[in-house]
Amino acid sequence: MPCTWVVGIAENIREQRLISDSGYFYYVPITQVLTEAGGLFVRAHRDAEEIKEPVRRALQREMPGAAYVTVTPFTQIVSSETRSWELGATMFVAFGFLALVLAAVGLYSVIAYNVTQRTHEMGVRIALGARPGDVVRLVMGEAARVGAIGITVGVALALWATRWVTPLLYSVSPTDPGIYVTVAAVLLSVAVLASWVPARRATRVDPNVALRAE
Numbered sequence: 001m002p003c004t005w006v007v008g009i010a011e012n013i014r015e016q017r018l019i020s021d022s023g024y025f026y027y028v029p030i031t032q033v034l035t036e037a038g039g040l041f042v043r044a045h046r047d048a049e050e051i052k053e054p055v056r057r058a059l060q061r062e063m064p065g066a067a068y069v070t071v072t073p074f075t076q077i078v079s080s081e082t083r084s085w086e087l088g089a090t091m092f093v094a095f096g097f098l099a100l101v102l103a104a105v106g107l108y109s110v111i112a113y114n115v116t117q118r119t120h121e122m123g124v125r126i127a128l129g130a131r132p133g134d135v136v137r138l139v140m141g142e143a144a145r146v147g148a149i150g151i152t153v154g155v156a157l158a159l160w161a162t163r164w165v166t167p168l169l170y171s172v173s174p175t176d177p178g179i180y181v182t183v184a185a186v187l188l189s190v191a192v193l194a195s196w197v198p199a200r201r202a203t204r205v206d207p208n209v210a211l212r213a214e
Contacts, residue, residue, distance in 0.1 A: 004028075041074070048073035085170050092168075100183060104190045107150070111143050111194035119202045132203035139199040140192055147191030151184045 013025065040059070044051050056071040075082075122135050162174035 048075065088168065089170075100186065104187060107147065107187060108190050108194040111146070111191055112198050115139055115143070115195050115198040116202070119198075122199065122202045126203065135203055136196065136199045140195045143191045143195030144188065147188050151187055154187075155180055155184065 010027070042055055044055075052071045052073065059071070118139070122139070125135050126132060158180070159175065165174045
């Protein structure tokens with residue numbers, strides 16, 4: 001190949017597969033490419049199927065020498081590559097949501113049962129002059145601390161496991177802060193709600209009845 005001038009460097013691309021291609025690529029002027037086949041990418045802000053025929057007619061007018069211009073939506077071109085990733089992403093989302101629901105239900109059940117078992121204690125506190133609101137806040141604070149400790153441990157384990165999860169993800173960071181914050185907020189809300197409901201119910205009971213509760 002004759003010597004050429006380097007006029008610029010482009011960012012990395014994926015030329016054949018969605019996974020990063022190995023090797024180097026270079027661009028040359030189209031007038032120096034000896035090929036009868038070519039392609040043109042058109043960015044659209046509408047559905048590709050709606051503009052496919054108008055684009056084909058416009059290109060046919062601009063290239064009268066071409067026998068026929070074929071317009072194919074980009075999603076169809078890469079569908080064979082993205083199908084497996086889409087299936088994997090759907091399964092990850094489904095299993096992740098199921099795990100979050102199971103964790104929330106388990107957390108709610110454990111904390112609610114623990115607070116219910118403290119009905120006698122809350123009755124004693126109210127009988128000794130504690131205000132119901134203070135008792136509820138005390139119980140909610142303790143539940144929030146327990147939830148925060150569990151969330152901290154869970155986040156640490158999740159970050160530790162990212163080395164095995166990273167190869168299964170495509171263009172998604174395993175340490176996306178939005179995901180961690182959302183899950184932590186959901187679990188913490190569940191912990192607070194699980195303590196608030198039975199605690200609120202217990203403080204409305206007559207102290208004499210609460211004192212006799214097992």
